[in-house]
Amino acid sequence: MPWLRVHHPPRRPAVTYLPMSLPLPVPKQLSPSALTLWDRCRLAFRYRTIDRLPEPPGTGNLVGLATHAALDGLMQLPVQDRTLPVAHELAASTWRSYNGTLWALAVSREERARLRAELAAAVERYFAVEDPTTVDVVATEHRMKAEVDGRTLTGVLDRIDRTPDGLAVVDYKVTRRPHPSYSWREGRQVALYGLLWQATAGESPAQGRLLHLVDGVVTRWKLHEGLYGAVRTELANAWRSLERACESGEFPAQKGPHCDWCGFQACCPAWGGTVLPFGGTPEEVRA
Numbered sequence: 321m322p323w324l325r326v327h328h329p330p331r332r333p334a335v336t337y338l339p340m341s342l343p344l345p346v347p348k349q350l351s352p353s354a355l356t357l358w359d360r361c362r363l364a365f366r367y368r369t370i371d372r373l374p375e376p377p378g379t380g381n382l383v384g385l386a387t388h389a390a391l392d393g394l395m396q397l398p399v400q401d402r403t404l405p406v407a408h409e410l411a412a413s414t415w416r417s418y419n420g421t422l423w424a425l426a427v428s429r430e431e432r433a434r435l436r437a438e439l440a441a442a443v444e445r446y447f448a449v450e451d452p453t454t455v456d457v458v459a460t461e462h463r464m465k466a467e468v469d470g471r472t473l474t475g476v477l478d479r480i481d482r483t484p485d486g487l488a489v490v491d492y493k494v495t496r497r498p499h500p501s502y503s504w505r506e507g508r509q510v511a512l513y514g515l516l517w518q519a520t521a522g523e524s525p526a527q528g529r530l531l532h533l534v535d536g537v538v539t540r541w542k543l544h545e546g547l548y549g550a551v552r553t554e555l556a557n558a559w560r561s562l563e564r565a566c567e568s569g570e571f572p573a574q575k576g577p578h579c580d581w582c583g584f585q586a587c588c589p590a591w592g593g594t595v596l597p598f599g600g601t602p603e604e605v606r607a
């Protein structure tokens with residue numbers, strides 16, 4: 321039988337599950353990253369966004385988080401202080417704050433060293449693709465929420481800059497650059513951030529830049545009304561598909577390279593697991 325998660329006040333079990341029937345509740349809002357997950361795998365989207373299951377803890381995103389934190393800290397400094405040694409120190413400081421997590425996960429000394437080296441390499445590649453002393457920052461780690469065509473869109477923007485050609489949305493990527501056939505998703509992602517900025521700040525960003533800090537390349541997108549219009553149409557189509565899936569309960573697993581970073585393999589038929597009932601328990605995820 322399907323289940324619905326209910327929150328309790330503190331000092332009681334964090335979650336329990338009550339029977340729930342179709343249709344499933346449609347999420348009240350979407351973010352650019354949720355939309356990307358929707359495209360990649362409906363089952364992972366359901367687990368994360370509708371069932372709201374916690375993913376088993378792991379080291380998969382620690383390097384990305386530390387890189388983002390270091391670059392965010394760097395951009396808070398006066399331009400003359402935005403140097404590579406300072407960036408390394410910011411990254412090291414964030415990494416030290418993960419000591420408890422790494423200990424709890426029983427990460428080996430060799431694995432820690434490998435992750436730490438990945439972090440240092442990402443910071444160095446950042447300096448290879450951009451000179452931070454030339455960046456005119458408008459905002460970093462900027463949380464936004466707005467109505468776009470009657471639906472709620474949310475997102476956290478890595479950075480937005482003022483350039484001679486207008487505002488530029490900047491997104492740091494600490495994963496391998498996707499195959500060119502998926503590059504449209506990247507353009508859509510920066511355009512969605514642009515739409516959010518437009519809706520909340522009243523000015524349309526004119527360009528988007530994705531800084532790929534594993535491959536050391538920058539992808540540039542010109543943001544214009546035609547692209548914004550195409551993205552709004554995609555967003556509306558995604559909402560309609562999502563509503564249909566919530567009515568039918570059909571959220572198929574879509575196996576691909578993204579499975580490497582998915583915490584739901586234990587309850588995924590594409591990996592020999594069994595699909596959880598709606599609202600399955602966190603214990604089942606960890607099984």
Ligand code: SF4
Pocket residue numbers: 361362363364573574575576578579582583584585588589590591
């Ligand atoms: S392991 Fe892959 S196919 Fe399965 S839920 Fe995760 S992303 Fe989807």
